[in-house]
Amino acid sequence: MAPKDVYIAVIGAGGVGKCFLSQLEALTKRYSANPSSPKLSLVFVSRSKKVLYSPKYTALSYDNLATTLADSTQELLALPKIIDYLAAAPAKVVLVDNTSSQDVADQYPAFLSKGISIITPNKKAFSGSYKLWQDIFAGAASSGAKVYHESSVGAGLPVISTLKELVDTGDEVTKIEGVFSGTMSFLFNSFAPTEGTGGKWSAEVKKAKELGYTEPDPRDDLNGLDVARKLTILARLSGLEVESPTSFPVQSLIPKELESVASGDEFLERLPEFDSQMEETKIAAEKEGKVVRFVGSIDVGTKQVKVGLEKFDRSHPIAALKGSDNIISFYTKRYGANPLIIQGAGAGGDVTAMGVTGDLLKVLDRLS
Amino acid sequence: MAPKDVYIAVIGAGGVGKCFLSQLEALTKRYSANPSSPKLSLVFVSRSKKVLYSPKYTALSYDNLATTLADSTQELLALPKIIDYLAAAPAKVVLVDNTSSQDVADQYPAFLSKGISIITPNKKAFSGSYKLWQDIFAGAASSGAKVYHESSVGAGLPVISTLKELVDTGDEVTKIEGVFSGTMSFLFNSFAPTEGTGGKWSAEVKKAKELGYTEPDPRDDLNGLDVARKLTILARLSGLEVESPTSFPVQSLIPKELESVASGDEFLERLPEFDSQMEETKIAAEKEGKVVRFVGSIDVGTKQVKVGLEKFDRSHPIAALKGSDNIISFYTKRYGANPLIIQGAGAGGDVTAMGVTGDLLKVLDRLS
Numbered sequence: 001m002a003p004k005d006v007y008i009a010v011i012g013a014g015g016v017g018k019c020f021l022s023q024l025e026a027l028t029k030r031y032s033a034n035p036s037s038p039k040l041s042l043v044f045v046s047r048s049k050k051v052l053y054s055p056k057y058t059a060l061s062y063d064n065l066a067t068t069l070a071d072s073t074q075e076l077l078a079l080p081k082i083i084d085y086l087a088a089a090p091a092k093v094v095l096v097d098n099t100s101s102q103d104v105a106d107q108y109p110a111f112l113s114k115g116i117s118i119i120t121p122n123k124k125a126f127s128g129s130y131k132l133w134q135d136i137f138a139g140a141a142s143s144g145a146k147v148y149h150e151s152s153v154g155a156g157l158p159v160i161s162t163l164k165e166l167v168d169t170g171d172e173v174t175k176i177e178g179v180f181s182g183t184m185s186f187l188f189n190s191f192a193p194t195e196g197t198g199g200k201w202s203a204e205v206k207k208a209k210e211l212g213y214t215e216p217d218p219r220d221d222l223n224g225l226d227v228a229r230k231l232t233i234l235a236r237l238s239g240l241e242v243e244s245p246t247s248f249p250v251q252s253l254i255p256k257e258l259e260s261v262a263s264g265d266e267f268l269e270r271l272p273e274f275d276s277q278m279e280e281t282k283i284a285a286e287k288e289g290k291v292v293r294f295v296g297s298i299d300v301g302t303k304q305v306k307v308g309l310e311k312f313d314r315s316h317p318i319a320a321l322k323g324s325d326n327i328i329s330f331y332t333k334r335y336g337a338n339p340l341i342i343q344g345a346g347a348g349g350d351v352t353a354m355g356v357t358g359d360l361l362k363v364l365d366r367l368s
Numbered sequence: 369m370a371p372k373d374v375y376i377a378v379i380g381a382g383g384v385g386k387c388f389l390s391q392l393e394a395l396t397k398r399y400s401a402n403p404s405s406p407k408l409s410l411v412f413v414s415r416s417k418k419v420l421y422s423p424k425y426t427a428l429s430y431d432n433l434a435t436t437l438a439d440s441t442q443e444l445l446a447l448p449k450i451i452d453y454l455a456a457a458p459a460k461v462v463l464v465d466n467t468s469s470q471d472v473a474d475q476y477p478a479f480l481s482k483g484i485s486i487i488t489p490n491k492k493a494f495s496g497s498y499k500l501w502q503d504i505f506a507g508a509a510s511s512g513a514k515v516y517h518e519s520s521v522g523a524g525l526p527v528i529s530t531l532k533e534l535v536d537t538g539d540e541v542t543k544i545e546g547v548f549s550g551t552m553s554f555l556f557n558s559f560a561p562t563e564g565t566g567g568k569w570s571a572e573v574k575k576a577k578e579l580g581y582t583e584p585d586p587r588d589d590l591n592g593l594d595v596a597r598k599l600t601i602l603a604r605l606s607g608l609e610v611e612s613p614t615s616f617p618v619q620s621l622i623p624k625e626l627e628s629v630a631s632g633d634e635f636l637e638r639l640p641e642f643d644s645q646m647e648e649t650k651i652a653a654e655k656e657g658k659v660v661r662f663v664g665s666i667d668v669g670t671k672q673v674k675v676g677l678e679k680f681d682r683s684h685p686i687a688a689l690k691g692s693d694n695i696i697s698f699y700t701k702r703y704g705a706n707p708l709i710i711q712g713a714g715a716g717g718d719v720t721a722m723g724v725t726g727d728l729l730k731v732l733d734r735l736s
Binding site for chain 1: 398533563683691708711726
């Protein structure tokens with residue numbers, strides 16, 4: 001039976017955090033109408049420089065929550081104080097980390113060893129040092145706390161749960177390959193479409209930025225690190241002891257000369273000077289009847305992980321991707337020649353928050 | 369914490385059952401090496417006309433299990449006796465129904481209300497009458513027993529878990545569409561390929577039968593009922609009160625004149641007489657630059673469920689399917705214009721058994 005009372009603490013209340021709070025409010029209402037469901041109480045919520053919490057663990061109200069938080073004059077709590085506060089709660093606690101903060105991630109083992117479960121889309125904890133990865137799962141095992149991070153790869157797509165189930169039921173994953181970045185997907189689906197010619201590289205990057213598909217500085221997408229982090233997580237779940245997201249080859253799409261220019265705006269201004277490089281790559285692929293895509297792959301047998309440009313036949317599912325969709329193909333012993341494929345939006349507030357809410361349901365089912 | 373001891377009872381030990389028993393043996397061994405894992409004991413296994421069980425609930429040996437079962441002289445147990453036997457066990461019990469028997473399915477409410485959890489690929493229970501569907505979930509709710517049936521749609525593909533998570537996290541599923549039969553997938557990918565011409569319809573059916581891709585009588589695939597059963601399950605999980613798999617339009621690919629011929633062999637012999645019908649359908653699609661596929665779809669808003677032939681652009685993911693793969697597209701409010709897609713082998717002993725083993729892991733995590 002699920003526990004009767006569960007306290008929820010949320011760090012990060014903008015973007016994904018805002019969407020999650022809205023989903024949590026709906027879930028809390030639905031549960032309150034069903035006497036056999038646990039009673040969910042939001043007791044802590046914070047964003048940069050603001051915190052709102054209930055010292056006696058009474059539930060915060062969702063009415064005007066964003067405003068109440070913005071106007072809050074409660075004193076900020078350092079992470080160790082947050083841990084103390086949550087560890088002293090008179091019922092089970094789930095911490096929802098909706099930030100991308102390394103500082104918060106570094107404290108996961110401390111939260112978990114105190115029995116506080118964690119759900120999060122934050123990639124940092126699971127793609128940082130291998131030691132942090134080990135400490136996180138050791139912390140959880142020592143206390144029985146749960147830790148889920150479905151949205152750290154492919155947002156709400158069932159990527160991590162599927163990989164775990166393949167491994168846990170005894171299948172042998174041989175290779176994982178896919179497009180793991182919505183930004184890169186959008187850029188290459190426009191730059192090198194399967195039909196028609198596509199625009200200039202620098203123009204597509206500019207357009208993606210204008211549409212909000214890139215980070216404020218597009219170099220934070222083009223350096224490949226975001227994809228490398230996701231590959232690190234999947235490789236580790238496949239059993240490879242990957243030390244860090246910089247311990248395997250990652251192709252950066254930032255021209256050397258623009259790596260150190262001061263701002264994202266200056267980068268965008270000068271990017272057209274380097275369009276010929278990407279154009280050559282595109283034409284080389286076209287000569288083989290193919291298109292170029294930015295993919296990540298893990299060969300489990302040879303332990304090779306890599307991120308960068310690859311060429312694909314126009315009819316290949318990776319080439320035929322649309323919009324900013326992600327695609328992830330799992331090649332396994334049981335599935336044979338045709339992989340198990342998962343495809344769809346891999347970014348966006350609502351679908352990322354959905355992965356987090358889905359993890360909350362899993363934790364609630366498993367806490368007792 | 370998961371319970372310490374769990375008893376497993378398996379009905380059906382050929383095909384999927386055999387693959388499942390092999391996965392269960394491996395899981396049991398892995399768990400026995402980890403003191404914090406539950407101890408799994410196989411206490412009952414049966415196949416048609418044979419049963420092997422341990423009256424005092426000691427674990428049966430996996431060594432030569434198939435032979436021991438085949439040679440068993442234990443008296444057969446009627447279903448009510450099996451329920452009594454399992455309900456009297458001194459720990460939690462999971463029943464694994466690897467049959468496609470309606471008789472077993474009809475007893476699910478009785479098993480569940482006695483606290484016996486059920487995992488199964490058997491479609492019959494969830495696509496029979498709507499009353500049986502309600503009784504099953506009422507039985508589970510009354511006792512806290514769990515019921516999972518991932519492999520009843522798309523074998524080991526994460527179809528049901530994904531749909532449940534979309535619904536449970538508050539997304540609004542608007543439409544589900546896909547190829548739900550490995551047999552139909554193989555037939556149409558060969559008959560109307562996206563490149564090249566493909567063979568005659570009757571020849572493709574014959575080939576599929578020879579390769580073991582059809583039921584012994586191919587009409588059991590071509591009547592569309594298997595797909596209709598899967599659609600019934602998904603529609604109900606989406607909130608539609610579908611009365612039965614015959615309560616919505618299902619297109620049969622069996623020519624009227626051959627519906628009542630005595631045998632599958634006679635059917636195959638006479639099928640070439642009707643090739644022109646399917647050829648016309650194929651040519652009509654080609655004139656629009658499309659290919660024909662056998663699909664099922666659920667429009668949640670208009671409550672329309674249907675199964676039959678549809679035309680698709682050659683670049684559509686449903687047209688581009690390979691081999692005997694299934695593809696399932698979920699259109700939802702959160703995912704917008706591009707659906708969440710799951711694709712891969714949707715039939716076969718090992719991948720079907722994997723879905724069952726995955727369900728067992730979910731039950732073990734949730735029993736306490």
